[in-house]
Amino acid sequence: MMTMLPISALQTELGQLYEGDCLNILKSLPNASADLAFADPPFNLRKSYSSAMDDNLPEAAYLDWCRCWATELVRILKTGGSLFLYNLPKWNLPLGAFLMDRLTFRHWITVDMKYCLPIPKRLYPSNYSLLYFVKGKSPSIFHPDRLPIDCCRHCGGEQRDYGGYKDKMNPKGVSLTDVWTDIPPVRHQKYKRRAANELSLKLMDRILSLASNPGSVVLDPFGGSGTTYIAAEILGRRWVGMELDCAPICDRFTQIDKDRENMYKLYENKNRLFTKHSLRLRAQNGFVIGKYRIETSMSNHELDLNALK
Numbered sequence: 001m002m003t004m005l006p007i008s009a010l011q012t013e014l015g016q017l018y019e020g021d022c023l024n025i026l027k028s029l030p031n032a033s034a035d036l037a038f039a040d041p042p043f044n045l046r047k048s049y050s051s052a053m054d055d056n057l058p059e060a061a062y063l064d065w066c067r068c069w070a071t072e073l074v075r076i077l078k079t080g081g082s083l084f085l086y087n088l089p090k091w092n093l094p095l096g097a098f099l100m101d102r103l104t105f106r107h108w109i110t111v112d113m114k115y116c117l118p119i120p121k122r123l124y125p126s127n128y129s130l131l132y133f134v135k136g137k138s139p140s141i142f143h144p145d146r147l148p149i150d151c152c153r154h155c156g157g158e159q160r161d162y163g164g165y166k167d168k169m170n171p172k173g174v175s176l177t178d179v180w181t182d183i184p185p186v187r188h189q190k191y192k193r194r195a196a197n198e199l200s201l202k203l204m205d206r207i208l209s210l211a212s213n214p215g216s217v218v219l220d221p222f223g224g225s226g227t228t229y230i231a232a233e234i235l236g237r238r239w240v241g242m243e244l245d246c247a248p249i250c251d252r253f254t255q256i257d258k259d260r261e262n263m264y265k266l267y268e269n270k271n272r273l274f275t276k277h278s279l280r281l282r283a284q285n286g287f288v289i290g291k292y293r294i295e296t297s298m299s300n301h302e303l304d305l306n307a308l309k
């Protein structure tokens, strides 16, 4: 049964943020109204959150809870819409199996994260799982980023030999794979009010660029410090958000220009065969661009850099 939406804690031209339990709020959203849903729930790791939620549930209770909101996300997605679920492999394994009966599996993306805490008697955990499903047979929107060639940070030389294929490489970069090793950790010291589990703007930009267009509706039931909503706002997507404690998100929106600046820097190197830094080093160290085809113009799904300024 549909319930009434609460008054929004934050409203922008593009988005609405609601304070409260996402399970209640999701129930008020209409069927087939989102193009992209992204969820980064608490991982049940006994972390303390400003909302004082219980992050230490018995395993079965945690999974039951996840299945409840995941069911809502599936209902709210449009046919052709994409669902991304970010969690520990331990939780994404059963949740992925649950979603297999409801959606079409696209990818298990491994996000390489070097800075996890070591656990005694276990292998050092160094990746998160990003599950990617689509509602229906195929995605309505699919524009994967292309990545720059991996070059030495010191001299700019290629880390791999592209041999005789240099002239055949796409000038916008190398194809994206399902292992993402270029997502930087977020530094927290600068942002005192933000939750320690804030995701990187680069990760959210990649997901939004891949599975949404300007004007698409992006839904994220676990706001945290609002990275999804900030990315959506900057990239011109409409967004719907919810969070138990919205103060850090409202605070962040008052300083959105800082994130805009970071996004601008990301876009300087996005969908380019070489980063600006590599090009500079290569010129200094005599690595001619040679047969590579370099393109500086942007395709139409990319952001107008001037609009970010």
Ligand SMILES: C[S@@+](CC[C@H](N)C(=O)[O-])C[C@H]1O[C@@H](n2cnc3c(N)ncnc32)[C@H](O)[C@@H]1O
Pocket: 020, 021, 022, 023, 040, 041, 042, 043, 049, 050, 051, 053, 195, 197, 198, 199, 200, 221, 222, 223, 224, 225, 226, 227, 228, 242, 243, 244, 245
């Ligand atoms: C891992 S964090 C999300 C971080 C976010 N992706 C970011 O980049 O800032 C999970 C968030 O979910 C919120 N949360 C937990 N249970 C919730 C619920 N039932 N309804 C709404 N938000 C909830 C927590 O307060 C926490 O801020």
